Amino acid sequence: MNNFAEHKTNEGIVYYSIPSFDETGLVKTCFTSRVGGVSKGTYNSLNLGLNTDDSRENIIENFRLLCEGLEISMNHLVFSDQIHEDHIKIVKKEDIGKGIIRDSDIIGIDALITNVRKVALVTVYADCVPIFLLDPVNKVIALAHAGWRGTVLKIGKKVVEKMVETFKTNPKDCLAAIGPSIGKCCYEVDEGVINKFNKNFTNLDKFVFSKENNKYMIDLWQANKIALEEIGLLERNITISNMCTMCNKNVLFSYRGDKGITGRMAAIMEIR
Numbered sequence: 001m002n003n004f005a006e007h008k009t010n011e012g013i014v015y016y017s018i019p020s021f022d023e024t025g026l027v028k029t030c031f032t033s034r035v036g037g038v039s040k041g042t043y044n045s046l047n048l049g050l051n052t053d054d055s056r057e058n059i060i061e062n063f064r065l066l067c068e069g070l071e072i073s074m075n076h077l078v079f080s081d082q083i084h085e086d087h088i089k090i091v092k093k094e095d096i097g098k099g100i101i102r103d104s105d106i107i108g109i110d111a112l113i114t115n116v117r118k119v120a121l122v123t124v125y126a127d128c129v130p131i132f133l134l135d136p137v138n139k140v141i142a143l144a145h146a147g148w149r150g151t152v153l154k155i156g157k158k159v160v161e162k163m164v165e166t167f168k169t170n171p172k173d174c175l176a177a178i179g180p181s182i183g184k185c186c187y188e189v190d191e192g193v194i195n196k197f198n199k200n201f202t203n204l205d206k207f208v209f210s211k212e213n214n215k216y217m218i219d220l221w222q223a224n225k226i227a228l229e230e231i232g233l234l235e236r237n238i239t240i241s242n243m244c245t246m247c248n249k250n251v252l253f254s255y256r257g258d259k260g261i262t263g264r265m266a267a268i269m270e271i272r
Contacts, residue, residue, distance in 0.1 A: 009069025049264030
């Protein structure tokens, strides 16, 4: 069951929002599907990956259509530069447009935080885990990109720590959402990956499931939830979409499911 809400714009774009976030009236939330854009072939149809081999014209048109449907200014988007690390940037008003309508100096960043209204944070995905964070008291939002490496590094926890340090966030006030990404049903890894998790997590039995031949199934959703709870988020405030990208590759891009050549979905969030 998908715990996110599904929407369809007048242009035919299908996207998902987070009910617990939306109910605050403070933010707009979006996680896109692959449905409703102009891209062709492998990237059919709502590809939002600017670093893919799809034409830039198609990708920009996809963003234009999406932003029109969301009633978000495309000129106010701010992009990360994801490298599967744990570096975080505080986004300010002067950063708007970076990565889409002007060159960006946001380099090597996998998480964005802002407290500025009408600044739309953007991260992109095709199996990795999107983490949405909202401090409704201090009106601060964040997006974090957590592949297995970012999950090992507990990037979600580190983002909350940065929110505490910079904006005096109380983790118990925070809402979090873990978006569509590859599920434990489909995410097989080898022993080398598990050894890296073993260095930073003590309770692997909660999210690692052994198979034969030194192979394992891993639940990145639970691993990221555990890291968020470590910093003080309440379980009741964490929503997991439960939507596996590989199981749903007819409506979602999946890097594994499409054998490495595929488009990207986007997580977008802005303070109203």
